[in-house]
Amino acid sequence: MTSTNADHSSAQKPQGEQIAKHFSAAAHHYAKHDSLQRMSRDVLLAHGQFAASVVDIGCGPGTDLAAKGVKHTVGVDIALGMLQQARDQLVGLSPICANAEQLPLADDSVECIYSNLALQWCDNFPSAVNEMARVVRSGGYVNLAIVTDGSLAELQQLGLHVNSFLTFESVTEAFTPSDWHLQWHEQQTLTCYFDDLKQLLYSIKGVGASTHTCGQANAKTKLTGRQSWLALQQSAQQIRVAQGLPLSYQIGFIRAQKR
Structure with missing residues (x-):
C-alpha cells in the first residue's frame, strides 16, 4: 500500500481524522449496508464518461470499473481501512491515503475522476473541485455523485436531527465555466427500504457515517431509555410503506469535462 504522504496526513483536520476513523472501522462490513452506494454507482456508470485510467476519490472498499473500459484505478481515501479492503478486492488498484482537498497528484496528470x-x-x-481542476488534464472528465440538501427527510419527520448538506445549486456552482463544461447534471431521489427502525439507523452507521457526521446525530428526541426507543419505533410505523421503512436521499449527479 502506498504510504501516507506526511504533509497531507499532518494537514488533515480533526474532523477529517474522526471521519477517517469511522470509515476505517466500517470497512469490513461496509458491503452489507451499501445499498444506496450501489444505486448511485449504477447511475454514474450509466451516465458517466470514463477513460483507461481513473482516480476514484473516496474509493471506499473499491468499485470495479472494468466494464467501462477502465484498466487502472488510483483509489484515494482518507481511511486506511477502506484502502486495505480496496487493495485486497481490486487487482491492480493503486491506493493513496489522502484528502480530496489536497490531492498528492501532479498538475494535468489525470484522465478521469470518479x-x-x-x-x-x-x-x-x-x-475539492479546484483540486480536481488542477489535476485533470484538458479534455478529461469527472463523474460525481454527492449527497445534497433535503436528504434523510424521514429522520426529521421522526424528530431526529439531520446535519445540513450542500444544496445542489451550490454543488453545480462550484464548477466554474472557465474550468469546466457541465455536460450532465441532475438531482435524483434515491430511497432505501428497511424492515425495522434499527436496521434503518444502522444503515447509516454501517457504511462509516457516524451518528455525529450524518443523519440521526444529536437527536431532538433524546433516546434516554427503553420507553423513548419504543415510542420512536411506534412513530416510525407511521412512515412505513409497502416496501418497508423508507430512508430517502437527494443525490446530485455531475458529469463535467475539463476545458
Whole structure:
C-alpha cells in the first residue's frame, strides 16, 4: 500500500481524522449496508464518461470499473481501512491515503475522476473541485455523485436531527465555466427500504457515517431509555410503506469535462 504522504496526513483536520476513523472501522462490513452506494454507482456508470485510467476519490472498499473500459484505478481515501479492503478486492488498484482537498497528484496528470457519495464529507467542497481542476488534464472528465440538501427527510419527520448538506445549486456552482463544461447534471431521489427502525439507523452507521457526521446525530428526541426507543419505533410505523421503512436521499449527479 502506498504510504501516507506526511504533509497531507499532518494537514488533515480533526474532523477529517474522526471521519477517517469511522470509515476505517466500517470497512469490513461496509458491503452489507451499501445499498444506496450501489444505486448511485449504477447511475454514474450509466451516465458517466470514463477513460483507461481513473482516480476514484473516496474509493471506499473499491468499485470495479472494468466494464467501462477502465484498466487502472488510483483509489484515494482518507481511511486506511477502506484502502486495505480496496487493495485486497481490486487487482491492480493503486491506493493513496489522502484528502480530496489536497490531492498528492501532479498538475494535468489525470484522465478521469470518479467519486461516489464521498465529497459531501469535504470541509470545503469548492476547494475539492479546484483540486480536481488542477489535476485533470484538458479534455478529461469527472463523474460525481454527492449527497445534497433535503436528504434523510424521514429522520426529521421522526424528530431526529439531520446535519445540513450542500444544496445542489451550490454543488453545480462550484464548477466554474472557465474550468469546466457541465455536460450532465441532475438531482435524483434515491430511497432505501428497511424492515425495522434499527436496521434503518444502522444503515447509516454501517457504511462509516457516524451518528455525529450524518443523519440521526444529536437527536431532538433524546433516546434516554427503553420507553423513548419504543415510542420512536411506534412513530416510525407511521412512515412505513409497502416496501418497508423508507430512508430517502437527494443525490446530485455531475458529469463535467475539463476545458
